[in-house]
Amino acid sequence: MKVYAVSEIEQVVSAGDFQSDLIRALADGFEAFERGEFAAAPVQTLGAPPLAPFGGAGCYVDEGGGTEEYAAQTCVKSGYFRDSPYYVIKVASGGYPWKDNSGCMQVYLQKTGKLEAMLLDDGLLTEIRTAAVGALACQLLAPKRVTCVGVVGVGVQARYQVRMLRRTVLAGDDGDGACRKLLVYGRNGDRVRTYADEMREDGWDVSVADRPDLLLERCQLVVTTTPAREPVLGTSTGGAAVKPKNLLITCVGSDAPGKVELATRLVQQADLCVADWPEQSRVRGEFQNERYDAAASGGGGVVSLGRVVRDAELRRRNDSGGDDDDRFVIFDSSGVALQDCVIAEMVYEALKKKEGG
């Protein structure tokens, strides 16, 4: 078994065309998933309902006399492509009050069951593969001309999403400066300011919204990245009840039963609802339970990302003009093991190549 440290992994994922290659590989992966060539095991979520919270000895924090319980959880996702020599088990942990995320990706051989490589990524690869699916959705489903990106939430994934967009699918807009506008909404003023400062350093022209639904009015792409259990977006009365147009909302926050970011009304108003894995979105994504059946006003239901990759009719950005270009599309990413397989295999192959060279 080879063990790779996060520093080695960081070098690989920040090098050259890795991120663009990843987006392409994910598109291929989701198409294979659509063809039934990827097997995903049921997700294990530890530390969250219906299992007990993590509460082991020493797991409570006493700060200033109070006792705080963790919101920590760990997600185990496993799967394999039929035509790959590998299967991958991914462990990602987060939600600890004073610690960073952690985790690892484990590459096993289908041929022998042996653990071949251990990528001690501390959750980095999960952040990147999630951001890469956001970028892929933007490429396939965002309006042709994005002049303002909105982001809800100011945590780690809000950083990865925006940086990945800038570096890949929105990079081409650099010339006219059109897509340097970023409109941010977050609940904690201090954290919003820190986030805005960081994004300004990255070259964004950042504004802060005082209410989330302002993003629906001003942006052509909105990415939601919160762990909310009550809708954040589409909750204002009056004007915001008007159906948005010329908009893609990408939801990456909802990844467990009970977590939702959009008002049901918004889900109903969409012209097209897409999910990385519709079946999973029904249980632990943005289209949970009765929202699944209510998705998309046209009665189109929830379409898989793999089908969008395969079917040019469903895509938008750069592919079609005309009538459908003002559509309101929602994409939900609840996270699929295939993303872990794709990135783990790419990183492992790159690491092997470096060692060989």
Next chain:
Amino acid sequence: MKVYAVSEIEQVVSAGDFQSDLIRALADGFEAFERGEFAAAPVQTLGAPPLAPFGGAGCYVDEGGGTEEYAAQTCVKSGYFRDSPYYVIKVASGGYPWKDNSGCMQVYLQKTGKLEAMLLDDGLLTEIRTAAVGALACQLLAPKRVTCVGVVGVGVQARYQVRMLRRTVLAGDDGDGACRKLLVYGRNGDRVRTYADEMREDGWDVSVADRPDLLLERCQLVVTTTPAREPVLGTSTGGAAVKPKNLLITCVGSDAPGKVELATRLVQQADLCVADWPEQSRVRGEFQNERYDAAASGGGGVVSLGRVVRDAELRRRNDSGGDDDDRFVIFDSSGVALQDCVIAEMVYEALKKKEGG
């Protein structure tokens, strides 16, 4: 992260009282499970239905012109005790036609999510914790006087079960030589002979049965260890339709949907049916589907092992004489993550202690 090789792990598990300590720790663990203090995630089974078989590049064997597909599968079991600092993810693979089992046990901190120790056990700890539960069942549920042990199947687990019994709960019978009789049934004559020779070297007085139901007539403890998908035991007509008495059957083979070793009739005849995890046994154990409701003639249903640990009335061996001593009991082990937690934590603590000393 500390990585431990199988050779280091072997030293720990074969030392001194480790196996007896393990059986006691498992009894405590199952009692805690019964009290709701253990959280077990849904099992991930890769390479087996409903997921695709492993079929990656290079995963087919060509021997003498034929092409053979694997029966290989990988099981991922995860869980944690509420009062432990750890959670454990266990990966165990088997069924490869020309390779040994493989796997690892991963010890993480609930406090930070960090991977603290990687036990590269190649499946060894899964074999041992499974054998230890068989020994615990024998201790709690076998007739007081066992003069002949039966074993169905002659694979790896058939070895571990019998060796663990000899070393622990049946060790006390050494004086009068009463429990040195082993009656074996297997389908493959060559493999049966090899197995019988090995067990003779271990000091057993081994006989080979020409039909499986002979074990029901001659033994007080029968352990079934096959991957059968059709009943092996209790299928003969005529005399064997008589309800067995003074018998414990421990079933360790059935661990996935569709795998069963006992005829439904036997399950119906039992005075008491016990499972390591009744809920799981209903889906992937010996008491699958309609067999669950048919279990135990007295209408007692399927009782958890934890309840048997807690309730002296349900136990038998060494604890009670009199009327219930000729009961026919079936115990099903489909394997619970708590066994992995117990053994992984014990081994890790022992390894740390060795390093410190």
